[in-house]
Amino acid sequence: MPATDSSARGATIIGWGSYLPPKVLTNHDLERMVDTSDEWIVERSGIRERHVDGTTIGMSIEAGRAAIQSSGLSPADIDALIIATTTPDKQWGNAATVQDALGMRCGVFEINAACSGFVYSLVAAHGLIAMGATNVLVIGADSLSKITDWNDRNTAVLFGDGAGAVVLQSCDGPGELVAWDLDADGSAGPILWADVGGYIQMEGKEVFRRAVRIMVDSANKVLHHAGVSGDDIALLVPHQANIRIIQAACDRLGVDMDRTAVVLDRMGNTSAASIPLALDDALTKGRIAPGDLVLLVGFGGGMTAASALLRWGPRT
Ligand code: ACO
Secondary structure, three states: OOOOOOOOOEEEEEEEEEEOOOOEEEHHHHHOOOOOOHHHHHHHHOOOEEEOOOOHHHHHHHHHHHHHHHHOOOHHHOOEEEEEOOOOOOOOOHHHHHHHHHOOOOEEEEEOEOEOHHHHHHHHHHHHHHOOOOEEEEEEEEEHHHHOOOOOHHHHOOEOEEEEEEEEEEEOOOEOEEEEEEEEOHHHHHHEEOOOOOOOEEOHHHHHHHHHHHHHHHHHHHHHHHOOOHHHOOEEEEOOOOHHHHHHHHHHHOOOHHHEOOOHHHHOEOHHHHHHHHHHHHHHOOOOOOOOEEEEEEEEOOOEEEEEEEEOOOOO
């Protein structure tokens, strides 16, 4: 069910922020922990270092605070908080703890769609705004370091911790979301999973193959519904799992790498945090201008996929 209803009350992103825990684990640190090398990791994944030992709640508080601050709102103005995470610190109440710490009083909930969770949450936030909410805080946060087996070289080199957040505000007219797509293929669940209380397990090669396909399919659906092509995209903000997955998807979508946001070299795969972290980085570097088409594309365990095409509006 992609595309948007232009008669609906739309939204614009009015604030953003991010947070990375201070502890950095480099590829050279990993060389001392498992049988691997910096050369292998960089060549196969593009990752050089990642941040670890964060908590989902703690990182969400910091990223959420930064996003509210940049929006110019106060915490009391937020009507709803959504946290996308696949690594909650507690079985429930993670978003509620973040709400309390930030001094908000609003409805809160958590979404688990693995690495696609931020885009799923962004679309859900637009739904809340279409139904009457004014300001919604959306956070993507994951502390994958706590579900990574640091003795398993197949997975230990890929993942990291972080959080990114945006504040959405209702506006007159259709707003910035031009088209969206939420997708999943449950038949691919057994190639990438973690049991409750267990570590991340994956068949890397098969995940790679399917990831490119499901990502490109999802992105093409929103491009098609918007009546645009890869050439029209000013910036692609993909899930940051592996530079080779990003390159393969870019090739198929017709988007050059210089129009693509990449932060995985410094952060690794941070799951639901990776897209808002890459978006925040691009905005900080001035890579997005009013009028630009920005395409967010996620894929993750499940397997899930999600895309959102935004027409970036003017900022005061
Ligand atoms: N260091 C050195 N050698 C390694 C390492 C390592 N860290 N890990 C595996 N190897 C070895 C393998 O054992 C294999 O050895 P063998 O040939 O003797 O059996 C060899 O390197 C080649 O392994 P491949 O699996 O062929 O390597 P590939 O080029 O496929 O790269 C990788 C592996 C990086 C995991 C890649 O397949 C990938 O990125 N897959 C997708 C992973 C992903 O995106 N996961 C998460 C997505 S969703 C989410 O975020 C939850």
